[in-house]
Amino acid sequence: MPTLTHPGVHIEELPSAVHTITGVATSIAAFVGWAPMGSVTEATLVQSWSDFQNQFGGLNSQSKLGYAVNQFFGNGGQQAYIVRLAWDASFATNSNPKPAAAATATASVGGVLTLYATSPGQWANGNATNPPAWVIGLNITVTTIPSDSTRFALNIRDLNGNTLESFANLSTDPNDPQGRYAVTVIDNDSKYVTFINPATPNQPPAPLGGTLASTSTPVPLTGGADGTPLTPATDGNFEIALGVSPPATAYGVHLLDRVGIFNLLCVPGETDSVTIQALQVYCATKRAFYIVDCPQNVTTAAVVTSGPVGTSGSANPTAPLAHTAYSSYSAYYYPWVLAPDPLFGNSPTLFPPCGFVAGLYAATDASRGVWKAPAGIDAALSGVLGLQVTLTDAENGSLNPQAVNCLRQFKDSGDIVWGARTLDGNDPRDSQWKYIPIRRLAIYIESSLYDGTQWVVFEPNDERLWSQIRLSVGSFMQGLFLQGAFQGTTPQQAYFVQCDAENNPQPSIDQGIVNILVGFAPLYPAEFVVIQIQQMAGQAQS
Numbered sequence: 001m002p003t004l005t006h007p008g009v010h011i012e013e014l015p016s017a018v019h020t021i022t023g024v025a026t027s028i029a030a031f032v033g034w035a036p037m038g039s040v041t042e043a044t045l046v047q048s049w050s051d052f053q054n055q056f057g058g059l060n061s062q063s064k065l066g067y068a069v070n071q072f073f074g075n076g077g078q079q080a081y082i083v084r085l086a087w088d089a090s091f092a093t094n095s096n097p098k099p100a101a102a103a104t105a106t107a108s109v110g111g112v113l114t115l116y117a118t119s120p121g122q123w124a125n126g127n128a129t130n131p132p133a134w135v136i137g138l139n140i141t142v143t144t145i146p147s148d149s150t151r152f153a154l155n156i157r158d159l160n161g162n163t164l165e166s167f168a169n170l171s172t173d174p175n176d177p178q179g180r181y182a183v184t185v186i187d188n189d190s191k192y193v194t195f196i197n198p199a200t201p202n203q204p205p206a207p208l209g210g211t212l213a214s215t216s217t218p219v220p221l222t223g224g225a226d227g228t229p230l231t232p233a234t235d236g237n238f239e240i241a242l243g244v245s246p247p248a249t250a251y252g253v254h255l256l257d258r259v260g261i262f263n264l265l266c267v268p269g270e271t272d273s274v275t276i277q278a279l280q281v282y283c284a285t286k287r288a289f290y291i292v293d294c295p296q297n298v299t300t301a302a303v304v305t306s307g308p309v310g311t312s313g314s315a316n317p318t319a320p321l322a323h324t325a326y327s328s329y330s331a332y333y334y335p336w337v338l339a340p341d342p343l344f345g346n347s348p349t350l351f352p353p354c355g356f357v358a359g360l361y362a363a364t365d366a367s368r369g370v371w372k373a374p375a376g377i378d379a380a381l382s383g384v385l386g387l388q389v390t391l392t393d394a395e396n397g398s399l400n401p402q403a404v405n406c407l408r409q410f411k412d413s414g415d416i417v418w419g420a421r422t423l424d425g426n427d428p429r430d431s432q433w434k435y436i437p438i439r440r441l442a443i444y445i446e447s448s449l450y451d452g453t454q455w456v457v458f459e460p461n462d463e464r465l466w467s468q469i470r471l472s473v474g475s476f477m478q479g480l481f482l483q484g485a486f487q488g489t490t491p492q493q494a495y496f497v498q499c500d501a502e503n504n505p506q507p508s509i510d511q512g513i514v515n516i517l518v519g520f521a522p523l524y525p526a527e528f529v530v531i532q533i534q535q536m537a538g539q540a541q542s
Helices: 049-056 064-076 181-188 238-244 252-258 273-287 300-306 355-366 391-402 435-451 461-481 506-510
Strands: 030-032 042-045 080-085 108-110 111-119 139-144 148-157 165-171 264-266 289-293 309-312 316-320 330-334 337-341 347-351 407-412 414-418 497-500 519-522
Touching: 030 064, 030 238, 030 252, 030 355, 049 064, 049 080, 064 080, 064 347, 064 355, 080 165, 080 238, 080 252, 108 139, 111 139, 139 497, 148 181, 165 181, 181 273, 252 273, 252 309, 264 273, 264 355, 273 289, 273 309, 289 355, 289 435, 300 309, 300 391, 355 519, 391 407, 435 461, 461 497, 461 519
Parallel strands: 030 080, 030 264, 264 289, 289 330, 330 407
Antiparallel strands: 042 080, 108 111, 139 148, 148 165, 309 316, 337 347, 407 414, 497 519
C-alpha cells in the first residue's frame, strides 16, 4: 500500500493471482550418431539443414546421421539437437582390433600460443591434401603490435585462404585492463579454435607466457583424425560410445541431460534389442518419445511371426523386442525407405525410417496438435522413391495388432505412415497407452505442468494455495479442451483437476506435500472404419 498524503482516488496495480501455464514444445528432436565434425562434449541445437551442414559436415557415406537429419527437416521438422559420437581413446572394448580414436588438431603459434580445434576430426587439418568435402582446414596467422609487445591480432583462414574469423587487439596479459585477454576472448567467441586442451577439458588453460612473435606464414593446425566410423548394431562399439548406462562423465546420449527439453529421440539405424530397451527407459525419464527403426534386412515373414524384432549379435540377427514397463515411450516402424542419395548421383538407397517419421510428427503437431495421430493419408513421406517392401492389406493386418507401424504405398496418396501404435500397443496387452497420440499427449501435459507449477514450491500449503493451483491448472486444461484435445462436449466430461482437502489430508500437509490430481479423457484415433452396406427391399407396386 503506498503512502497516502491527499484525499482522493488512488489507483494501485496488483499482481495477478493466476499463474499461467504455457504448453511446452512437442516436436524438438534429438539425433544421435557418428559424424566427422562437430562438438562431442555437448548436444548442439540446429534449426535447419544448412545449420547441420555447417556444424557437422552434412551427408557422410559412412553414417546415417546426416541423412536422417536431412529427412527430418525435409518432412516438416524445425528444431533438432545433435549428439555426435566419436571413438574416445579411453573407451574399453572387446573388439579386435580396437577402433582408432578421434584426435583433435592443434598448432603452436608465435612461440606462445597453443591452440586446439574446437572438436576432434580431420576437418581442422590446415595441411590437408585432397581432403573430403567437409574438411575446412584451419591456418593461423599472428601479427604483433610493435608499440605494445603484449598486443596482437589473430586471423583464422581455411584451406583456400578465406578468412573465417579475425580477432584484433588481443592481449597476452590475463589482467588486461581492456578485457581483451586472448584466452578469454578466443574461448568465448571463436567457433573454430580454443585454448582448452581436450585431454584436460575441465582445467583452465595456463596463463600465456613468453614473448609472442608474428608469423611469417600461416601456421596450420595438424594431427586431427576422425577415428573409426561408428555404425549401430554391428561390432558393439557404437553402443559403447552411446553410453546408455549412466556414465561417470556424461558422454553419448547423456549429453542430452543438459538440454532443457527434447521430445523425440532418433538413433538412425540402431536395432540392437538391449540398446533399444535402454533407450526406452531413458526416454521415460526425460519425458520424450523414441522412434525405433526396424532392422534393414528383416523380412516381412519374420516380423509377422515374431512381432517387433531387433538384432542381437551376428549369431542371432533378429531377436523379438522384449516388452518392458517403458515400451509405451516408443514406436516401431517397418520397413526401410527408398530415397535418392545425393552423394552417389541420387541413386536409390535404403534408409531407416526414423528421420522421415520424426519430421511427420513435427508437421502433424504443428498443423493439428500432439493429440492427432501422426499417420493417415495426410502423413505422406516427402523426398522418397518408394519403400523396401510393398505390404499388402493382409500383411498389414498381421503386423498392426502386434504394434508394428507399417509404411504403406497407396496409389493416390503415395508412401504414407499407416500405423499409430506404441510398442505397448499389442492387442492382447490391452494397454491404456496403446496409441502414440495418447502417450505423447500425456507427456505434453506432464511436461507443461511440471514447468508451470514450479511456483508452488515453498508456498504456504493451505486452501488459498489449492484454489490458485486449481485455477492455474484448470485454465491450462480448459485451453486444451477448447482446441479439441479431449473427448467430451463439456469440460466436466473432458478433464478434471483436484487439489483440495480430500487429497491433501493433514498428514500430507505435515510432510510438506501438496497433491494435485489431473485427469483427462483422451481422443482415440479412428483406427478401423467400418462401412455397412445392405440392400433395401423393393417396394411393391400398389
